[in-house]
Amino acid sequence: MTLFLRPPLLVTARLALSHPPYRPQKVEAKGVLASSCPSVAHQKPSFNLESVSSSSFTAATSLQCLHFQSCSGCSQEWDLDQPRVVTEARKFFQELGISDLKFESGMLVEWRCRAKLAVRGTSERPLIGLYEEGTHNVVDIPLCRAHHPNINVAVNLLKQGICALNIQPYDEDLGTGELRYVQIAVTTYNTSLPAAERYQNGKVQVSLVWNSRNEQSESYKKLNALAEFLWRNAGPRSNSHLFHSIWVNFQTSSSNIIFGNRWRLLLGERDFWEHIGGIDVCLDPSSFGQANTQAFNSLLRKLQKYVPYGSSVVDLYAGAGVIGLSVAATRKCRQGRRLLSLRCVEINKESKLSFEKSLSRFPKHIDCNVHWHNTDASIEPLHWLKGSNVVIVDPPRKGVEQSLLDALREISKCKDSKVPKSSIINEKEEKRPWILRARKATVHVESKTSINWAKDQIWPEFIIYVSCGWESFKEDCLSPLKLPTELSVFAVQQCLAFGKGSCFQFLSWDRESRYRKEGNVRRRFGVESQGMGIVATAATDRICTEL
């Protein structure tokens, strides 16, 4: 019995245009009957090259995706290096007096290293993909061009496992079935390979969202059989080692929330490392991870330069603290200047473990106070802003919460950054236990050398806004900017989603060289830089935002 590990080559005008073909590889599947399993090769291309005028068509910058018409993931097919939102962004910033917006394009296809896909259909004909626009009908996307190719390989193998083992995809209406979603993440961190080969040889972490409460459920045997099927065909002992690990997430809720609270590692390595922004980061499947690894890395490299030495940084919406830690590591001690403190604030308690693991590989010579708090940043926002001169916000698509915007506005209105003391209830007077709990860091590392700085007198001087929602970003950044603010919002990350998050590019407005010429570091970060930069990168995930 043979199975195709790689999706069979689909010969279409679209795919033949520019990118190299997949090489189908035969692997043995022991004891399973896969002959009736569907093959992606049977899909018919819907693309008609003749309908595209030669002048408007450039293979290198076109999506060339078979699923474009039906899938809601992408909304721009041509000129991916000139996303429509860039035009809009230019206009938006020009109206704010910023004309030197730079745009830098990252990978146009195969950039997505993390995907959450719904599993529907039947065991004979599983559908694994995204919802059709405005519906809950799943569109199968086996040849998605945005996905890292190994995500498609994993999906293809998963389909064969579903079919061979008679796994029942989830039925939303009835609440029945076994497999609801799959999250697939690719790590490109493999130091045994030359750097140039790491991306394409990324290893895949699969998380199967299983419709049962726990390991005691009847269907658990089937789940194990599916995991073993994947492992046998593409685990470390197979001809082609694709999988890094296989996890299960138990979820029985009838809501639209993808993940339940219970995660278990079934096979493979627990720790999933990536090297990004100059540091090693560990990302558990339960913690947030950026989808576009390369774009995020590039963003971090830019963002770091905006943080002056000697800063105290608060990273709100921090997830596993990747942004904060990478800033702390790269703004290290230099000529006596260093990052004084880093506080990360994150609502998802699952991110704690990833943060701790990343911290365990944090360069030992970097000495600053590091705190990670598991709480809602919108409760008591002034408490989180106090003591930091740099605020990093990286909110979900809906943008920054009103209470936090209000707090930023309040700070920006205060002369000399002096916020009324009454705004924050002090430690002794605060009676609410949940507020006190939130203020206490869940993870903390104190600096080895005592650092004296007047925490109470430090308030944010500037904000780095990392955004994955253009509409909410516009609203959010207009509100503080309208004010005669002392705050400078000067670096922004924005996902240039062609629709619901497909391709991500970079935009940056960079005054660095001008300021350097002036030789005035203070002005670079001071009240003068009223403008804002925008840097684009990966979005979160697509299904979540559509639900």
Ligand SMILES: C[S@@+](CC[C@H](N)C(=O)[O-])C[C@H]1O[C@@H](n2cnc3c(N)ncnc32)[C@H](O)[C@@H]1O
């Ligand atoms: C776009 S992600 C960014 C995560 C992180 N900065 C990174 O790059 O990996 C947004 C994060 O904000 C968290 N979050 C959402 N609402 C929050 C809130 N009110 N307070 C704190 N964190 C929140 C989410 O759990 C998620 O981890």
